[in-house]
Every structure is written in C-alpha cells, then in structure tokens.
Amino acid sequence: MFKNIGKLLLAVTLTIGTVVTIPTEQASAHTKTVQVGDKYGQVWNLQHRLQQLGFYEAKIDGVYGQQTKNAVVQFQRKHGLKVDGIAGHQTFSTIYNTTFSEEEIQMMAQMVHGEARGEPYKGKVAVASVILNRVDSSKFPNEVEDVLFESLAFTAVADGQYNMSPDKDAYRAVYHAIQGWDPSKGATFYFNPNTATSDWIWSRTQITQIGKHIFAK
Numbered sequence: 001m002f003k004n005i006g007k008l009l010l011a012v013t014l015t016i017g018t019v020v021t022i023p024t025e026q027a028s029a030h031t032k033t034v035q036v037g038d039k040y041g042q043v044w045n046l047q048h049r050l051q052q053l054g055f056y057e058a059k060i061d062g063v064y065g066q067q068t069k070n071a072v073v074q075f076q077r078k079h080g081l082k083v084d085g086i087a088g089h090q091t092f093s094t095i096y097n098t099t100f101s102e103e104e105i106q107m108m109a110q111m112v113h114g115e116a117r118g119e120p121y122k123g124k125v126a127v128a129s130v131i132l133n134r135v136d137s138s139k140f141p142n143e144v145e146d147v148l149f150e151s152l153a154f155t156a157v158a159d160g161q162y163n164m165s166p167d168k169d170a171y172r173a174v175y176h177a178i179q180g181w182d183p184s185k186g187a188t189f190y191f192n193p194n195t196a197t198s199d200w201i202w203s204r205t206q207i208t209q210i211g212k213h214i215f216a217k
Contacts, residue, residue: 035069108131112131124170129187186217188217
C-alpha cells in the first residue's frame with residue numbers, strides 16, 4: 001500500500017455535495033468494539049467505511065454519536081447482523097469485506113483520474129467499476145494495489161498520469177462504484193478504439209461504449 005502516505009488528508013465529495021476531510025487511520029480490523037461515546041481511533045475508520053457504502057453522510061469527526069449509531073444500525077439490518085448499533089467484531093468484519101482502506105480509495109481515485117480524465121462522469125464510474133470487477137475476479141489479483149500495478153494493466157501507470165492529483169469527481173466515482181453502480185456492466189477491460197494497437201484487446205467481448213472507452217470482458 002502507499003508506503004509514503006503519512007498523514008495525508010483525503011478530501012472526498014459526497015453525492016449530496018458535502019466535502020469532508022478524512023484523516024488517515026491505520027487501525028487494524030476487528031480489534032476493538034466501539035459504541036456511542038467512543039472517540040477517534042476506530043471511529044474514524046468506521047465512519048469512513050460506512051460513508052463509502054452510503055450509510056453515513058455526516059461529517060467524519062471520529063465521534064461515535066447518534067448519527068454513527070444510526071448508520072451502524074442500517075448496515076446491520078441490511079446484512080442480517082444483530083441490530084444493536086454497536087460496532088463489534090462481526091460488524092467490523094462484514095464492513096471490511098465490503099469496503100476499502102483510505103489508501104486504496106486514494107490509489108483508485110488516482111487511477112480513475114489518470115485513465116478517465118475528460119471522460120463523462122459515467123465513464124469515470126465505469127473505470128472504477130472495472131478495477132473493482134478485477135479485484136472480484138479469480139482471473140486477476142484480489143488486492144487493489146496488485147490489480148492497479150499488474151504489468152501493463154493500466155496506461156496511466158506507464159505514462160505517469162497515475163501520479164497526478166485526483167479531482168473530486170474521481171473520488172466520487174470510486175465511491176459510486178463501491179456502492180454498486182457499474183455502468184461498465186461487469187467489464188474487466190476497457191480501451192480507446194481510436195488508439196488501441198493490440199489485436200488481443202479487440203478480441204474481447206464488447207459490452208458497451210461510454211465516451212471514448214469501449215468496455216469489454
């Protein structure tokens with residue numbers, strides 16, 4: 001993972017237009033039960049992950065108040081967990097299985113920005129979805145970092161555009177993809193038909209075209 005991320009503050013724009021600042025939190029998963037009255041530590045992490053899934057839309061402040069409890073309750077109901085508003089081992093385990101770390105969000109946003117800058121917003125979400133579809137596929141690595149930096153996988157790595165600072169839409173696109181919007185319709189590849197030189201990529205089953213990108217399996 002981003003070895004030099006340090007104390008990076010990640011600004012993310014939510015679908016409702018609220019900008020929040022998320023401090024990097026390196027807490028280990030499932031190590032502590034947190035509930036109303038607790039502060040910081042795992043609470044930052046919990047709020048960030050609930051936000052990814054659309055359950056938490058308040059300011060990420062590291063304070064386990066009523067809004068955080070309500071978000072946990074909604075999450076627990078959706079996943080058939082014990083509904084008590086307390087984030088214990090089972091709740092944290094389920095959240096970790098459906099969300100990503102701040103470093104992973106940052107890396108995906110950089111890739112979306114590098115690969116789909118200038119594309120329609122739907123196309124940005126589709127690129128983010130391809131990344132997630134690869135993580136879920138047995139044909140690709142199962143870690144975000146390994147998917148992004150697999151040899152020759154993404155042009156933005158080769159030409160350095162991955163290193164550009166993502167804009168707000170890149171972060172939003174990643175969040176939308178995590179929440180289940182997949183405009184690529186399950187694609188694990190995409191390419192620009194005007195610049196693609198590989199005969200192999202043309203052999204893939206094409207699904208849809210969004211902007212300049214054709215999405216395929």
